[in-house]
Amino acid sequence: MSKTNPGNFFEDFTVGQVIRHATPRTVTEGDRAVYGSLYPTRFAVPSSAEFAASVGLDPHPVEELIAFHIAFGKTVPDVSLNAVANLGYAECRFHQPVVPGDTLSTTSEVIGLKQNSNGRSGVVYVRSTATNQRGEVALDWARWVMVHKRDVDAPAPEPVVPDLAPAVAAEDLLIPAGLDFSSYDETAAGEPHRWSDYEIGERIDHVDGVTLTDSEHQQATRLWQNTAKVHFNVEARPDGNRLVYGGHVISLARALSYNGLANAQLIAAINAGAHTAPAFGGDTVYAWSEVLDKAETPAPGVGALRLRLVATKGRDESMTLKDPETGKYAAGVLLDLDYWALVPR
Amino acid sequence: MSKTNPGNFFEDFTVGQVIRHATPRTVTEGDRAVYGSLYPTRFAVPSSAEFAASVGLDPHPVEELIAFHIAFGKTVPDVSLNAVANLGYAECRFHQPVVPGDTLSTTSEVIGLKQNSNGRSGVVYVRSTATNQRGEVALDWARWVMVHKRDVDAPAPEPVVPDLAPAVAAEDLLIPAGLDFSSYDETAAGEPHRWSDYEIGERIDHVDGVTLTDSEHQQATRLWQNTAKVHFNVEARPDGNRLVYGGHVISLARALSYNGLANAQLIAAINAGAHTAPAFGGDTVYAWSEVLDKAETPAPGVGALRLRLVATKGRDESMTLKDPETGKYAAGVLLDLDYWALVPR
């Protein structure tokens, strides 16, 4: 019998099933450096141990997206190896900073199942939780993904669609213990714009673009031990292209957003996310943001901005999210991400 | 007089000669991260400090192949800068885990010489030993390589061909101090297959493929301070291709073998190895393994599997090593490596 992992198919999942994913992974300063070589990140907290300590974060946290990609990567072999499409994220909260030396493990619970009307695939909803070596939650999130059936004649399960919040409520945001922006050094951080300078509805064109290379997206995706074949193997897709991991576009757009949102230091939650078009090596990616909401937090000097982060193939200075005629995502939109950032007030 | 290193030619070697190679190199957590960005490795021991400690390995070892490539790279400027071909490896044993902070130095002794009948080159046999900062052996191995003569008229040395074992005997394997697989967590490791689940003669198709890029193999090879020109310079070969370092294919195949051999956690020895065809950027590499032998070890819960690891250009589901008609390696075979892995019983 084959010893290799065929991945799970739609009919292998049952609501309530708990999957403990391989492989635990220790985060290191090496991850921070490789991340910095792959994304143009300049946020002062992950860049500088001194700056982080000056806002109450010591030891020196890595970017939340490093923790997210590592934790997410672990779910791929069990959840999405046979996926048709990654449909969405919700209710992702970062419970505490991840620091070098932390070891992350991920567990998922199946929280919903719905077979598609074509009978060939179905949507699997999971809630995944990444814990550190002390058994504490580092982050958790819900995700739903369309997965092939192995056998189209397998019976459809009772449909269960979980009730997921459209966004994490501001009062449910988890603020890192000790975070204090009351003596925040905006010159060191790179921009003067604080929480009060941003208005709901405001859009920010992040201006800069980065041309993707296959080597770089492969290296990034591999660093997270993500095993989806389409990212690494030109023989895996009929067009011979290596599909860029959606998380690569998230990290790239987040890094580009520094230019205009340099003080959006920490990601507290990801409310929703859609990968609206594929990206490939050679594409030039730009980003823009929209302020969706604002909230105060109990932490000293810390406000929260709810931001839409949009990545586009080619720059769209008009910052158009959806085609007004069709209501669909505008041509060139690659990513529509909705998240909460922590910003000095 | 030129101050640059021309490398040694065949007539520069004498049996019994000892070469202390430059440059000592300190292993760091950065090496682990870069390695993880270049190879799809997921073995739990090198991935997780917690998992490693749970099997008795603390501090957290890096992959044996990191140590191998670093130790090997040091020999290139002295042994194989003028090589025609790397012919084989034998008797490679890992004496103890290498951990971040260790500094490796390599020394080689010439153990054999045999001029080729054409008079233009000869085979040099060396035994190389890498030691750490405490002077303890980290690994050692024998290697033979065909090297150009500088002067075809230089007299041939008395031929000496060392007697190298076809494989390290199971009883000569060195088990890391403290290694204990008796409470091994196979869910965290990623697969349920233990030592007793593998049968001699069994073949495992590792299924996944990775398309090589020039950037990635250059970065890997450079990380090991390997200076062979053909890997980095399009002007070094008539075809304008950058030859992929054979060790890159070894590391890639080893990482791909996780899928089916996730519990082959540690490499105890390399018995033999042949780079049977060149690889280049754009090639898509797959791997399969064959169980050659099995042995018990005195360490608690630890068994040994002797494995053949074959890398191929393009996937060969038939897992054919040699063409039955010619007896030569089948088209597409890039690597034939024979090693001992330590596996939970």
Next chain:
Amino acid sequence: MSKTNPGNFFEDFTVGQVIRHATPRTVTEGDRAVYGSLYPTRFAVPSSAEFAASVGLDPHPVEELIAFHIAFGKTVPDVSLNAVANLGYAECRFHQPVVPGDTLSTTSEVIGLKQNSNGRSGVVYVRSTATNQRGEVALDWARWVMVHKRDVDAPAPEPVVPDLAPAVAAEDLLIPAGLDFSSYDETAAGEPHRWSDYEIGERIDHVDGVTLTDSEHQQATRLWQNTAKVHFNVEARPDGNRLVYGGHVISLARALSYNGLANAQLIAAINAGAHTAPAFGGDTVYAWSEVLDKAETPAPGVGALRLRLVATKGRDESMTLKDPETGKYAAGVLLDLDYWALVPR
């Protein structure tokens, strides 16, 4: 109003102006590893913590160019985002070794301004100083760069051209505290040539070449948080090429110079530097050096060599710096760098 950084234009600078640059950056062992994957560096001091300690340097310093690129990268968003050309460096001194854990911040003072006769741009002279988390100077340097005017009708400032030394005087070199080459291990270092073996006027062809890839130069440049668009975005230049960051060529040439200058362990100062032609992915870069001067130092066993380091596109075995007819840089010359290295006597 736009929140993104438009960069400064020529008329935004005034003599005496002090700019504290974002973002402080902590150096880690990860940087050393990524650097080692991008450049073929083999100098024993940055390669080996043991070797470094044996010459009095403990903790283990990273390459001076890591510190230089990080410190330099910080100045780009404020000084050279609207640059036409980077014209030169002078008076760069490394005040103390930078070690993992150090956090670097950079401040620049405008020390000169001179509008070009065409009225469209001008030359900005800055002296930049990078300090560590203890407020001590790690390195400083002067640089001048041609910057666009925003408004061609803006009045020209009073021209101020600073008096910069053609080279750092030998007696002004700063030797790392504790540096002692009196029991230097030249076998470990890789070459026997010491300070006394080099003669003024001597040229060394470093022989080896490296073919550039876009992925690699992007990764390097990003690691330094350098944001100049031309390095990352094929849409930023009419020719669709990504311009290689000049510092990438410096690091590559320095690494290649190991072959013939393996004992030029530390960079004490950069006297001058010119990027004489652009480099792009696909170019194959070689290097040669010329000994410009020699000096003793008060540190035990430590001499200083003043070296010209020239990078070329394609190998030039004739090592021709300038075309004898035109007096201009010879075709293929990419870099002309003048620096002081510390070498065992």
